[in-house]
Amino acid sequence: MLIEINYKKSFINNNPTNLILFTDEKFSTTNLKKHVSNSEYSYILDILKSKNPQKKILSFEISSKRKLFLISFKKNLSSSDAENLGAEFHEILKNTNLNECNLNSNSISSSLKNFIGHFLHGLKLKSYLFEKYKTKKNKKKIKIIVTGSNIPNNKDQIKFKSIEDGTFYTRDLVSEPGNVLHPDEYAKRLNSLKKYGLKINIYDEKKLKKLGMNTLLGVGQGSIRGSYLVTMEWKGLKNNSNPLAFVGKGVCFDTGGISLKPAKFMEDMTYDMAGSAVVVGLMKSLALRKAKVNAVGVVGLVENMPGGNAQRPGDIVKSYSGKTVEILNTDAEGRLVLADALTYTEKKFRPKFIIDLATLTGAIIVSLGSEYAGLFSNNDKLSKQLIEAGENVEEKVWRMPLNKNFDKLIDSKNADMQNINYVGGAGSTTAAQFLQRFIIHKTPWAHLDIAGMAFSKYGGALNSGGATGYGVRLLNKLIEDHYE
Numbered sequence: 001m002l003i004e005i006n007y008k009k010s011f012i013n014n015n016p017t018n019l020i021l022f023t024d025e026k027f028s029t030t031n032l033k034k035h036v037s038n039s040e041y042s043y044i045l046d047i048l049k050s051k052n053p054q055k056k057i058l059s060f061e062i063s064s065k066r067k068l069f070l071i072s073f074k075k076n077l078s079s080s081d082a083e084n085l086g087a088e089f090h091e092i093l094k095n096t097n098l099n100e101c102n103l104n105s106n107s108i109s110s111s112l113k114n115f116i117g118h119f120l121h122g123l124k125l126k127s128y129l130f131e132k133y134k135t136k137k138n139k140k141k142i143k144i145i146v147t148g149s150n151i152p153n154n155k156d157q158i159k160f161k162s163i164e165d166g167t168f169y170t171r172d173l174v175s176e177p178g179n180v181l182h183p184d185e186y187a188k189r190l191n192s193l194k195k196y197g198l199k200i201n202i203y204d205e206k207k208l209k210k211l212g213m214n215t216l217l218g219v220g221q222g223s224i225r226g227s228y229l230v231t232m233e234w235k236g237l238k239n240n241s242n243p244l245a246f247v248g249k250g251v252c253f254d255t256g257g258i259s260l261k262p263a264k265f266m267e268d269m270t271y272d273m274a275g276s277a278v279v280v281g282l283m284k285s286l287a288l289r290k291a292k293v294n295a296v297g298v299v300g301l302v303e304n305m306p307g308g309n310a311q312r313p314g315d316i317v318k319s320y321s322g323k324t325v326e327i328l329n330t331d332a333e334g335r336l337v338l339a340d341a342l343t344y345t346e347k348k349f350r351p352k353f354i355i356d357l358a359t360l361t362g363a364i365i366v367s368l369g370s371e372y373a374g375l376f377s378n379n380d381k382l383s384k385q386l387i388e389a390g391e392n393v394e395e396k397v398w399r400m401p402l403n404k405n406f407d408k409l410i411d412s413k414n415a416d417m418q419n420i421n422y423v424g425g426a427g428s429t430t431a432a433q434f435l436q437r438f439i440i441h442k443t444p445w446a447h448l449d450i451a452g453m454a455f456s457k458y459g460g461a462l463n464s465g466g467a468t469g470y471g472v473r474l475l476n477k478l479i480e481d482h483y484e
Helices: 038-050 079-093 115-126 154-175 183-196 205-211 214-220 266-288 334-349 363-368 380-393 404-409 427-436 472-482
Strands: 002-007 018-024 057-063 066-073 100-104 141-147 199-203 228-235 244-254 294-304 316-318 324-326 353-358 373-377 397-399 445-449
Touching: 002 115, 038 057, 038 066, 057 079, 066 079, 079 115, 079 380, 115 141, 115 154, 154 266, 154 472, 183 199, 183 228, 183 244, 183 266, 183 294, 199 205, 205 214, 205 228, 214 294, 214 316, 214 334, 228 266, 228 334, 244 266, 244 334, 266 294, 266 353, 266 472, 294 334, 334 353, 334 427, 353 380, 363 373, 363 427, 373 380, 373 427, 380 397, 380 445, 380 472, 404 427, 427 445
Parallel strands: 002 141, 018 066, 018 100, 100 141, 244 294, 244 353, 353 445, 373 397
Antiparallel strands: 057 066, 199 228, 228 294, 316 324, 373 445
């Protein structure tokens, strides 16, 4: 269902259109009288007296042409509460045959700054559908005309819309099938982001070979598609201060390579590029809202296929950092892509911090399910900021351990390290421990394992199932609160 939102300052009382009003959790009617006619007010009052409302949202058929929604909210409301309320309202709206509603912001009495903005943000995020390949599309459209004095200002309207656009772009990328969004096509799409003011550099296989990015190239060498490293730079500050850096794993399809995955559920491996999609969505969002920050996004784009030229278990490759890696399992490929991307990002951009995102391990799903992303970091301050930002937008992270004692599990007899822990156990931690070895200059770094968060079969509070866009709002909040 498409939601169109228009803002207008004035509200015409007794306008015959469908009406959305707000009240407290006890459904007090004191503030409603000035927003409806006397007969409508009496009708609402009678119904409320005859029923003891148990739901947060009530609807009234005022006439055959007019419907009224009464939305209650608790006193100490958080921004996430308001967004979840908006998402709940979406689920009610989509089951109606309405075309237009008027939301009267003057009916609101809330201590939460930008209540309307957060409410509509949740409604919009919940409305996302990916129907690009359906012949029969959902053409339902509802226009919401927002009036009154409590509407978001222009700056906040741009901020909310930019985050929605960035999140939707991430969801679009993750939802694309592997035969469409292969690395060649992905690189082309990223190049088109120049129109938003991003500086895009695309490194193809020839350039990557020259740079010595052999761990990244090794993953993609079995595919007929190319392998790429793409950098996206946003300069929102006039100075040349060191940027914030975000790195994403972009395995467009992951068969496991020679270490082939089981056939069951392999179709889900189209979303193994979700980490890169979050970085892309974030960079688009920063550009759209003209964020006052310098930032860079770096993504490694590959396809992991079992071809005649594919990487073999037992191969030894030299990374961009100069460190050598013994490949014991070709399905532990994401860390190989990130290894070169991390070292290159640190050396090239000398960032204030590096945050990488990846659907890296199934082990993190065993640990945290689909409620938290795994957070691994060498920096307490950055970890604390991420945890707080995650709580604020309900894209939660849980810090997991890193310790030098785990290093022995990835030390190799034949190279500097091996790409899996063959002893077993601590799969997510040893993967993060592996990545940490490629942060050469001790730059503050955090790794987010989003394997359980990037895709949801059953849907969540602010998404209806499928690609979630997890991470875009989290990182936007981190930047907004601490770095702008």
